[in-house]
Amino acid sequence: MTTAPAPDAAALPPLPFESPATAEDLAAMREQLGRDMRGVVSIARRCGCGRPAVVRTRPRLEDGTPFPTSLYLTLPWLTLDISRIEATGRMAELTERLGEDAELAAGYARAHERYIARRDEVGRAEEVASVSAGGMPTRVKCLHALAGQALAEGPGVNPVADEILAGIPGVLPELVCRCASAEDEADAAGTEGATA
């Protein structure tokens, strides 16, 4: 109901890459997503070219809908790379490892708590107050959501996402822009679609 930040919200260090969302960013995200991004608080991480990579959003949209994924990956080339990793069945493998590796599981559980505490800084939707994102704290269900957190918070916060991002060239430590090549791929896919 309330949108007031939780009292202990100030306990977290600031998001290391956060910057205000400009009108240009909103337009860039519209292009990235093919729709308006709603509930925008700020840009939590940018691509090497400056375009938004992760947007920080309020836990409740303007129309009242709860939106727990408050660090949302918008960058098309990285979204595509992560989708390709998801297609290999990596989530099931990682979920299994959480059951066997106590250290990984503990780090992932901490990432879950951090996700919620970070979101509480910008508001609270009671229906999803204990829900984080991506399957946390015990399952791996969406690598995009986990990557959103890891890119926004920096390394060492989400061990599962850190591992995934480390396997993608040009993501760590900095996001090296591949926006142009993603556009080419999208154009190629569009052309194929049109002639199929």
Ligand SMILES: [Zn+2]
């Ligand atoms: Zn870029």
